[in-house]
Amino acid sequence: ASICFSCDDIISQNMVLNIYYPPLSFSKAQEAKKYETYSVNVDPDQDDKATEIKLLSFARPHMRAFHCSWFCFFIAFFIWFAIAPLLPEVKESLGLTKQQIWTSNICSVAGTIFLRFINGPLCDKYGPRIPMGAILAFASIPCAMTGLVNSSASLSILRFFIGFGGSTFVMCQFWTSRMFTKEIAGTANALVGGWGNLGGGVTQIVMGSVLFPLFKLGMSAEQAWRTVCIVPACVGLATGLAIFKISDDCPQGNYSDMKKKGTMAEVSASASFRTATMNVNTWLLFVQYACCFGVELTMNNAAASYFRETFELTTETSAAIASLFGWMNLFARGIGGYVSDKANGKMGMRGRLIWQTCCLLIEGVMVLIFTNTKSLGLAIFIMVIFSSFVQAAEGSTYGVVPYVNPPVTGSIAGIVGAGGNTGAVCFGLGFRQLDTKPAFYLMAGCIIGSGILSLFINIKGHAGIMSGQDSEEALAAWKNMGAGAPANSTLKVPEPDADATKDVATDDNGSEKDFNQFMDYVSEEKPNVEKETA
Numbered sequence: 349a350s351i352c353f354s355c356d357d358i359i360s361q362n363m364v365l366n367i368y369y370p371p372l373s374f375s376k377a378q379e380a381k382k383y384e385t386y387s388v389n390v391d392p393d394q395d396d397k398a399t400e401i402k403l404l405s406f407a408r409p410h411m412r413a414f415h416c417s418w419f420c421f422f423i424a425f426f427i428w429f430a431i432a433p434l435l436p437e438v439k440e441s442l443g444l445t446k447q448q449i450w451t452s453n454i455c456s457v458a459g460t461i462f463l464r465f466i467n468g469p470l471c472d473k474y475g476p477r478i479p480m481g482a483i484l485a486f487a488s489i490p491c492a493m494t495g496l497v498n499s500s501a502s503l504s505i506l507r508f509f510i511g512f513g514g515s516t517f518v519m520c521q522f523w524t525s526r527m528f529t530k531e532i533a534g535t536a537n538a539l540v541g542g543w544g545n546l547g548g549g550v551t552q553i554v555m556g557s558v559l560f561p562l563f564k565l566g567m568s569a570e571q572a573w574r575t576v577c578i579v580p581a582c583v584g585l586a587t588g589l590a591i592f593k594i595s596d597d598c599p600q601g602n603y604s605d606m607k608k609k610g611t612m613a614e615v616s617a618s619a620s621f622r623t624a625t626m627n628v629n630t631w632l633l634f635v636q637y638a639c640c641f642g643v644e645l646t647m648n649n650a651a652a653s654y655f656r657e658t659f660e661l662t663t664e665t666s667a668a669i670a671s672l673f674g675w676m677n678l679f680a681r682g683i684g685g686y687v688s689d690k691a692n693g694k695m696g697m698r699g700r701l702i703w704q705t706c707c708l709l710i711e712g713v714m715v716l717i718f719t720n721t722k723s724l725g726l727a728i729f730i731m732v733i734f735s736s737f738v739q740a741a742e743g744s745t746y747g748v749v750p751y752v753n754p755p756v757t758g759s760i761a762g763i764v765g766a767g768g769n770t771g772a773v774c775f776g777l778g779f780r781q782l783d784t785k786p787a788f789y790l791m792a793g794c795i796i797g798s799g800i801l802s803l804f805i806n807i808k809g810h811a812g813i814m815s816g817q818d819s820e821e822a823l824a825a826w827k828n829m830g831a832g833a834p835a836n837s838t839l840k841v842p843e844p845d846a847d848a849t850k851d852v853a854t855d856d857n858g859s860e861k862d863f864n865q866f867m868d869y870v871s872e873e874k875p876n877v878e879k880e881t882a
Contacts, residue, residue: 382601383409396599397529401536409596410527414540416595420480421520421544423580423587424513425674426551427484427491428456430580431507433556433652433667434573438503441570448500450780453649455504457772459511464769467518468624468762469617474604475597476519476526484588487513492581495574513584514645514769518762520544525750525757526598531689531825534700534747538685541746542677542739548648549674555580556652556667624759629752632801633745633760634767639708639798640741642771643715643791647673647735649772650779658784659724669728676735684743692747696818697810700748701802705813707741708799715792719785742768751807 381396387407388398398410405411431438432453439449463483470479490509497503521537528536559579563572597603606612624630651670655661661669684707691699714734721727745764752760775794779787806812809819 381599382596382605383599386410386599390599391529394529398527398599399529399532401528401532401539409599409601412595413523413527414536416480416591417476417520417523418540418543420484420587420591421516421540422547422550423584424484424487424516425544425547426554426580427487427513427584428510429548429551429648430491430555430577431494431510431573432649433552433663433670434560434576435649436653436656436663436666437560437569437573438497441573442497442499442503444500444503447780448503449653450649450776451500452504452507453646454773454776454780456507456511456649457514457645457769457776459508460514461766461769461773463512463515464518464762464766465621466762467515468522468759468765469621471519471522471758471762472620472756473615473617475602476523477591477595477597477602480516480519480523481588481591483512483516483519484584484591486588487511488581488584488588491584492578494577497574511769515765517541517544517768518758518765521746521749521761521765522758523597525761530750530754531692533750534685534688534692534743535682536685537746537749538688538743539682541742542679542681542684544677545644545681545739545742546674546677548644549671549677551580552648552652552667552671552674557664557671561664620756620759621762623753624756624763627753627760629805629807630760630763632805633748633752633764634770635801636704636708636798637742637745637764637767638771638774639795640711640738640745641765641768642773642775643711643795644673644735644738644742645768645772646775646779646791647738649776651731654784655724655727659727672728672732673735676732677739680736680739681743684740685747686743687740688744688747696822697748697751697807698813700744701805701813704741704744704748705799705802707737707744708795708802711737711741712792712795712799715788715795719788719792748805748807751810 386396386398386409387405388400388402388410390396390410391399401414402411406415435449435452438444467479467483487510490506491513493506497506520540524536524540525533555576559576560572563576567575598606600606600611603612607614647670651673652663652666655669656663656666659666684703688700688703691703693699695702711734714730714737718727718730718734721730746761749761749764750757771794775787775791778790782790803812803814806816809822810816811818811822
């Protein structure tokens with residue numbers, strides 16, 4: 349049964365609860381915070397996470413982290429796909445075959461799979477800021493070395509290491525999950541993910557239609573593509589170094605400072621990852637994300653070449669058209685997360701899963717239509733609709749992720765994110781080995797099949813599409829979402845999920861002792877603990 353405390357009880361007894369991460373050091377008399385006040389409304393019961401999003405605000409910590417999150421991921425895309433719109437020129441200069449080009453495409457997305465698995469536990473342990481800056485700076489180095497490519501093998505190796513930048517998606521999603529409540533996490537995650545993915549579309553235009561022609565004014569086409577990638581490399585390095593100083597890991601400050609002050613327990617990265625991998629919902633979302641973000645990555649690599657070869661366009665024109673696929677991220681992924689949050693407000697988790705299924709099914713159908721379109725204008729129109737549902741499905745996926753197992757959200761976000769790159773590798777192999785139309789058919793079939801997997805997602809305490817039921821806490825949360833608490837209400841402090849929370853606590857710095865002390869405290873019978881709030 350839940351133990352009830354009034355707000356006065358909590359303040360007077362200096363209770364500090366954190367249901368998302370191991371409990372803060374309970375021996376401390378008072379929680380140490382970096383900021384005394386916030387520029388947004390927050391929920392103290394969810395670690396001071398924001399309950400609203402103010403897009404025009406850059407105030408620390410919540411909105412600064414929001415904007416740093418999407419901008420860093422945007423720059424990662426700028427680095428990651430800088431060479432993609434120039435591949436027709438690279439192919440001609442080096443005399444490469446279609447299979448060799450697709451091998452390099454596969455390597456570019458394969459390079460980030462391993463890191464996405466690793467980055468989740470690293471975020472749980474060190475926070476998102478340090479991994480984000482370090483990986484951006486590292487990926488900038490091979491990007492700057494693009495001009496040294498002289499063979500298919502060197503192109504594939506270089507793109508493999510550049511692909512490490514794509515793993516920053518994990519930090520992007522973890523960061524907003526750490527700053528915003530679960531009730532608006534779908535919208536927040538979708539906005540930063542979508543605006544970051546927008547880098548894929550912007551890169552097509554900036555590199556293929558602006559910088560490449562500009563560089564060609566003073567040099568040959570080959571010299572231009574060998575030189576132009578220095579620009580995104582410099583931008584990426586500068587961003588990676590700046591992010592260390594201008595942002596915070598969470599509402600209370602940076603993980604390193606919190607651990608020094610004893611207000612945050614140590615986290616075992618390996619235990620966090622192990623717990624995430626044992627949850628079947630993680631892998632179902634892994635497959636579904638492979639069939640939306642994996643499709644986007646495939647199209648980022650293939651779209652320019654597809655339009656150039658199918659409709660006999662120039663490199664500059666095909667790059668501009670291909671950029672439209674990425675430009676849909678400006679709004680589509682955000683809408684996907686927003687609708688997921690609204691569906692949650694009407695039907696709880698069941699609403700989120702129904703919307704997820706609809707997005708994937710429509711996406712698959714649009715692939716089939718796009719493949720069989722012979723008119724250039726109609727093909728562009730269908731691609732825009734197709735892209736919109738790809739991004740919406742991505743947004744809805746990460747509307748579900750924060751609910752799967754809150755204490756290990758970082759690891760789950762990393763595994764699900766790796767699904768996107770795994771899907772891109774699989775679809776890339778399809779395009780490498782098959783003709784274009786059969787490859788699109790294969791992709792469409794996988795997408796439609798993944799939509800059916802929503803029927804089997806069943807999260808503890810939440811109703812699925814076909815089975816399960818909402819707990820009392822879940823019902824109260826989604827039925828009252830967006831409504832203020834009654835004036836005379838008792839603030840309920842639910843019992844922590846002991847197994848999930850303890851699984852990510854370690855013996856370091858006394859955190860195991862603090863955990864046990866915390867559990868003993870909330871389990872004690874206390875008279876007169878339930879009062880009405882003023």
